[in-house]
Amino acid sequence: MDVNEAVDEEEFGFSRNYFLAKELRGSAKKSGGKLSDLKLVDEQELRDATSKLETKHEKEIVALMESYKSQYYQWAFELRCGFGLLMYGFGSKKALIEDFASTALTEYGVVVINGYLQSINLKHVVIAMAEILSDQLKLKRKSQQPFSSKSLDDLLIFLDGSHMKESDCFVCVVIHNIDGPGLRELETQQILSRLASCSYVRIVASIDHVNAPLLWDKKMVHTQFNWSWYHVPTFAPYKVEGVFFPLILASGGTAQNAKTALIVLQSLTPNAQSVFKVLAEHQVAHPDEEGMPVNDLYTICRERFLVSSQITLNSHLTEFKDHDLVKTRRHADGQDCLYIPLTSEALEKLLQEIG
Template identity: 75%
Template sequence: MYGFGSKTALLEDFASTSLTKYSVVVVNGYLQGTNIKQVVVALAELLWDQLKTKRSPSRSSSKAQQPFNSRSMDDLLAFLDGSEDTTNECIVCVVIHNIDGPGLRDSETQQCLARVASCSHIRIVASIDHVNAPLLWDKKMVHTQFNWYWHHVPTFAPYKVEGMLIPLILAHGNTTQSAKGATIVLQSLTSNAQSVFKVLAEFQLSHSNEEGMPIDNLYATCRERFLVSSQLTLNSHLTEFKDHELVKTKRNSDGQDCFHIPLTNEALEKLLADLCPSTLCRFYVLIQVAIIQNFHSRLKR
């Protein structure tokens, strides 16, 4: 499942209505401390419970009764893919919120999840939010092991649960921690959303004595840079920023809504550097300027 907005409620509703006849394990990939070995052990224990109800006591296996948490990962995966249930009636479903989340994003974990997905007794449904999430997988993982069916489900729901658990706290902590937390959130958003945030950040760095960037100015700048096509699009980005506490709103002396980022200038500069390395950033700006100049020259003709 992919698309703008949190898909947590959607997946949980699917699990509670469509997967009721199966054992279900829910994995929260947005948690930093997610332990893939514990997940696989839980799957094996649930599958073993199902198999026990289908076999007679005389057919019980001493190996299968060995505690799963003491067995190797290869042994666990072999069990999940075993042929003890030749009818494949014993199925365990895995619901993964943010399979591209910080708790599951490393290569070793993704390889393990791909092997789990290819096991005969396992079915997986998952959500992704990072724009580059498919780069986590090679062709074998996508087409043979995971064998995804892709569903575009833009819910436009705020990332309340996912965002709440990210150690952001922009107004506190040191510069490095604040910039790193904001970077983690921004990297999960679209490139357009990141560019809108950069407009705010650049304005704040060059107008440090002002209360924030008026929404009319922000909209005009984003339109000029072809980042948004309407006020509605801009509002959706701003809602996302506010949900993650990336920006704050206040009224200026003219009664106009202004947006500011609760970070020091030092943290903002580090954040921009993390999002767009200097060389690449200059190249991007030069390309963007060239496009705009070419566009204006065509209009004059």
């Protein structure tokens, strides 16, 4: 047998074995297992176990973070020149950016947006920025319309400052995860790009999603955001950012839902927490009802001196809805009712936590 015949025989044997294996596998009994049959660990247990993992290469990570501090002067200089800073790389950049802001931007006003939250009210952010800028420029506003009553366009015009005298001050917006779920909408990114192009505004942002640049067109990147890109891998765990996302290997459940709601509530004012508590207690006491009518909630909150007017209550409800803590549905009699999208078990646990 010559060499060619030997090669052909070998290839024939390989092909025959391949198709034989395919045939046997196809005739085998298929598994009756389902994805829903998997026994997943409780999310809280998984997070506790993850938090106990030892951090490796601590010295190297500390040295890496220290090396970035030598660039703070350059970053601040680029902000003063009108550029925006965009940080990317493996690991959470939250601590790094906040350290930079607290170290190199102390003479400027700083507003923080946590893009990893599920929903964000940009109007409130822009109002806060306008108030900070007004204080920095020492503008007299006693007789003028308050910022909270102005439209978003008017606020952006004020921050652009074309009508004001030149000044080297600006308000810096720190955006953790500008590619986060609460900021991914096209309309939101367009507002942010308009904000970035304002004369008295500078942006420092981080991205983590591999397709994050697809959020912007050429004009937004080069003209409005005017990004200066920096590769700053930190290898730090996404501890804070990860709280708001379910783990793949975990079952989630009522405990995690209550924990996420508690984290959001703790960031609100005591009065807002008390208003939420009224609604939660009503839902636990009346689990079969569609929800709590807005008028009933206002009456109870007014009696307990939690709100002074319907406008105050509406501002709390807007905050709840922005964070998906409260939803609205139509009752059979036609009136709107408020309800909390949590099970009775999760609500009871939440009420215990907020006292």
